[in-house]
Amino acid sequence: LAEITGFSNVFHYLFLGRCPSKAFALCLQNVEILWFYFFQVKWKGKDLFDLVCRTVGLRETWFFGLRYTVKDTYAWLKQEKRVLDQEVPKDSPIMFHFLAKFFPEKVEEELVQEITQHLFFLQVKKQILDEEIFCSPEASVLLASYAVQAKYGDYDPNFHKPGFLAQDELLPKRVLMQYQMTADMWEEKITAWYAEHRGIARDEAEMEYLKIAQDLEMYGVSYFHITQNKRDTDLLLGVDAQGLHIYSPNNKLNPNKSFPWSGIRNISYSEKEFTIKPLDKKKDVFKFYSSQLRVNKLILQLCIGNHDLFMRRRKVDSIEVQQMKAQAKEEKARKKMERQILAREKQMREEAERAKEEMERRLFQLQDEARLANEALIRSEETADLLAEKAQIAEEEAKLLAHKAAEAEQERQRLEVAAMKTKEEKRLMEQKMREAEQLAVKLVEQSERRLKEADHLKQDLTEAKDAERRAKQKLLEITKTTYPVKNYHSVSAYSTPPAPPEPADFGFEPAAARLDFKDSDMKRLSMEIERERLEYMEKSKHLQDQLKELKSEIESLKLEEQQQQQQQQQQANLYSLHSEARGYVQDPLYITHSNVCMVSLCCVHTKRKKICSLA
Secondary structure (H helix, E strand, O other): OOOOOOHHHHHHHHHHOOOOOOEEEEEEEOOOOEEEEEEEOOOEHHHHHHHHHHHHOOOOHHHEEEEEEEOOEEEEOOOOOEOOOOOOOOOOOEEEEEEEOOOOOOHHHHOOOHHHHHHHHHHHHHHHHOOOOOOOHHHHHHHHHHHHHHHHOOOOOOOOOOOOOOOOOOOOHHHHHHOOOOHHHHHHHHHHHHHHHOOOOHHHHHHHHHHHHOOOOOOOOEEEEEEOOOOOOEEEEEEOOOEEEEEEOOEOOOOOEEEEHHHEEEEEEEOOEEEEEEOOOOOOOEEEEEOOHHHHHHHHHHHHHHHHHHHHHOOOOOHHHHHHHHHHHHHHHHHHHHHHHHHHHHHHHHHHHHHHHHHHHHHHHHHHHHHHHHHHHHHHHHHHHHHHHHHHHHHHHHHHHHHHHHHHHHHHHHHHHHHHHHHHHHHHHHHHHHHHHHHHHHHHHHHHHHHHHHHHHHHHHHHHHHHHHHHHHHHHHHHHHHOOHHHHHHHHHOOOOOOOOOHHHHOOHHHHHHHHHHHHHHHHHHHHHHHHHHHHHHHHHHHHHHHHHHHHHHHHHHHHHHHHHHHHHHHHHHHHHHHHOOOOOOHHHHHHHHHHHHHHHHHHHHHHHHHHHHO
16 A cells, blocks of 8 residues: 555545545455555556455465446456446445455365465355355364364364354354254364364365365356246356356256366357357257346356366466466475474473473472471471480380389299298198197097096095095994093094004004095095196186187188288289280389288288297
């Protein structure tokens, strides 16, 4: 704009609403771009078309043209005539559409420039979405996946979240209405195909889109309403890169009759009549009628252009096309290399990012581990201090337990010695008890023997008394004859008779003396025997009491000994548990049992001494 019309002219039109002198405003629209131009009144169609091509950077100009609307139909701007001399609208600005006028037979061979591919891709995609080109639902989903690949690049699940295609128009409305599926379901299907196109560049994705689209039945076909005869039988004429086709009005997919460019000898029109002459003269000439003359002109213009391209494809490429293809090849090779470098760099970047993420993750992990290790260190230090305190306490407890163990060992040894002494004392006590029992038996036997002897002595005493009585009676009888009665009374008054006369007279004096001596001895003997008997009875009774007391004490000692054995057993069990366990020990219980054992032993020892002293 600045080179041709100047910036001030654009400023005048956009802000002041008027055109500069000797210029005309033009509004040019592409599928996705809208341009404003000012062209001179004397400009031809070629001048305007070249301006647009230079603006876009297009060199393959033979596929494109400027289309404008005339009443109820459209027409293409002719390049050899001035713009204003043609049937363009005289409104300001004039609206033109920059579109593909002719379509290639094979897009991968004929489309050289990337901008050419992109323009075809945009136009074909719009025609499919506007349902100008019929496309099946399966092919629509596949084409939509390539369109998404061309727009968004490789699929990244971290970036392309569900719903990222909500604002994009990717499928024809007919396809959306044909199936009862939600937008999310369609997006899921498209994304499934889209994920498989990873690594495909934008131009490659657009080319794949065009490869699929060129196989569609309505691709590149321009349709016109015609009638074959005066009776107005409605038909459709299709013009494309292959030739001319006749369709039924309700079927644009399968032609009823086709005229390839290689089989057409001549095409002409006269007013509304249009004539197609086949190359084979045997075939009939096909004539049809259009509604307007300008339609016939448009059909003829499209036929001439498509036929020229058809013949051009079957010739050697011109130097310009060869240069373009060489440049395009070099450009593709350069871009391929750039893409490879970019892919390597992208891969390296991704690897670096993954390594960075891994390092960051590792750093976070190490930080967490360091934090945990620090916390563990603090806990371990606290635990170490606590364990040190516990170790100190355990050491003190160990010392205390060792001391208590030593005391328990000493106590055990003392108890063993005391038990041995107790056993010895028990043995001595039993021996003394047996000796006491034997002594008691001997004393009983001796008492019985003494009783027997006392009975014999009493019998002897009785016999002696009887003998004394007989002697006294004999003496009395003798004395009655010798002495008077008064002397006899004097004798009976006194215990001893008076002095008898001389024995020489009677011969009885020695016997009386012996009787007197025997009487006094018997009395004394009987008194001693009675005294000894009484003493023996007392001693025997005292001995019986002592024996009973001794038996009761022996029984009590046996019971205490049994209790002592039980306490010793308990003491041994407590000692074994105390020596094996490394825990806490109930010291008061141990001391209590020890004190009880000590008291019990002292009591036993005291009683045994008492019994020994009694024995």
